[in-house]
Amino acid sequence: MSEKMIEIHTVSAEEQAACQSWELWESGEISEFAYDYDQDVQFIVQQGGAVIHTQFGDKVAIAPGNRVVIRAGVSGRWDITAPVVNRYEYL
Structure with a gap:
């Protein structure tokens, strides 16, 4: 089940251009935070990097140019x- 809870893909130039109208989020100076996803969300990493740890034991590294979909739950x-x-x- 957990393998489909976070999906990661490399974005195309078209996807990168299309996402510029989406909401902007910046982590600022924080080094760690927890978040419970109650609905599906997708995001495209513009800068920076992180490792997302799930309750299923998954560790997903994200970097600029990644499109990430995190499922509710x-x-x-x-x-x-x-x-x-x-x-x-x-979504």
Whole structure:
């Protein structure tokens, strides 16, 4: 079940351009936070990096150019390795 809870793909130039109208999120100086996803969300990493740990034991590394989909029901802990900037939208 957990393998489909977080999906990660490399974005195309078209996807990168299309996401610029999505909401902007910046991690700032925090190094770690927890978040419970109550709805599906997708985001495209613009800058920075992190490792998302789930309650299923998954560790998903994200970096610029990744499109990430996190499914409802995931409880995640983000370990920020470099300040993250992403564009996101709820699905």
